[in-house]
Amino acid sequence: MPPKRAASGSQSATSSGVGATSGANKVPGMTARMLANAAKANGGGGSSSSSDSGNSASAAAAVPTTSGRTRSSSGAKPTPKKAKTTPAVAAAVPKASRAKPANGGPAKGVKRKAIHQLSAVVDQGTAIKDAPSKKVFIVGKEFAQGGFGRIYTCKEEGTRTDLVLKMEPSGNGPLFTEVNVFQRILKPDMIEAFIKKQKENLGLKWLGIPHLIASGIFEYKDEKMRYLIMPKYHTCLEGIREKSGGKLDVKSTFTVAKSILRSLQYVHSVDYTHGDVKAGNILLEKDKDFSTAVLVDFGLARMAASNEDKPDKKRAHNGTCIFTSRDAHRGCQPSFRGDIEILVYNLLYWLTGTLPWLKFELDPDRVYQEKESFCKSSATNVKKLLDPIDAKASKAVQTLLEIALKCDYKDVPDYTAMLKAINN
DSSP: OOOOOOSOOOOOTTOSSOOOOSSSOOOTTOBHHHHHHHHHHHTTOSOOOOOOOOOOOOOSSOEESSOSEEOOTTOOOOEEOOOOEEOOOSSOOOOOOOOOOTTSSOOTTOOOOOSSOOOOOOOTTOEEEETTTTEEEEEEEEEEEOSSOEEEEEEETTOOOOEEEEEEETTOSHHHHHHHHHHHHOOHHHHHHHHHHHHHHHOOOOOOOOOOOEEEEEEETTEEEEEEEEEOOSEEHHHHHHHTTTOOOHHHHHHHHHHHHHHHHHHHHTTEEOOOOSGGGEEESSTTOGGGEEEOOOTTOEEOTTOOSOOOGGGTTOSBTTTOOHHHHHTOOOOHHHHHHHHHHHHHHHHHSOOTTGGGTTOHHHHHHHHHHHHHTHHHHHHHHHTTTOHHHHHHHHHHHHHHHHSOTTOOOOHHHHHHHHHO
């Protein structure tokens, strides 16, 4: 089993090295624990600090670093803000650990010891010999980085296809976690076997899941570096959403939803959960082709076999606050039903540009309360939000959420029913 991450979840995948701010302004889409720390700082109580590796999923082109909004901690109406841009990356690297000390943190003036080591810069043209595949990969340009990891383009020797190469010092935990997920469930032969089976039953020809190309450890200037190589994709859905005024149209939304449902179906079929579905963690293989949506960033992915419905306050609110499931808010490990609940909140967000609890984003406990209230009358509440936009879309989203809400904690949702609802 890969080591447990101390991180509260990954940040918006369109960001690169962006952390929680302690003033009135914040970065939308931040993790719940980071937001709680920001709220604490705004209130003047105690001290808090967190480090973020900032290695996150995005695209092969530049995308905004934030969703372009500024909101006060009091929940005031968001005001427009020009979004910054940063070179994008085609797959996700988990965030650095944010270990919360039992005593609430170090005393004032005491420096917190760094949890992870900063990655050294690897020169362009460096050759990486991958022992398992007996292939050689040539390091290209670094095009994204965070607090600890660096992300480069690369090519297999003798080919022209750009790939994504992620590197961190071998002693770091974040990339180790994601490499383990890739090695366990994202091997090409496993994905192909699932596609073949589903093709026979349902005509599936393609699956929006990244596959492992190579991974391992190599020595560079007397330093051991861990690497992960995967496909490079075209663009990030979050960038498209932002450029479209913060929304997606009904057709685009449900085209993406169908692809991501298939992705989750595969992840769940191999007894894993994702835990952080959002536009920033969805990439398009082809520009403006929403049917090629790929689910990335497995920094919060977890094997579900040992899941128990036992909340742990240390895990409370893991994930991205406005989207994360009520199970995660309670402090439980990610669940199958939770992944569908998270997807539903994204569909609401993409279609309306908002969520009923968005103004409370700095207060994870309040967000949880609002989600609980929303789900108690889920059909009515979804209907209020979506019927004015599209009645059929509203009905489909109602069905997805109803299926998730009827599941027990360890149940796998009915994918046949959900895909039927999306297709309709």
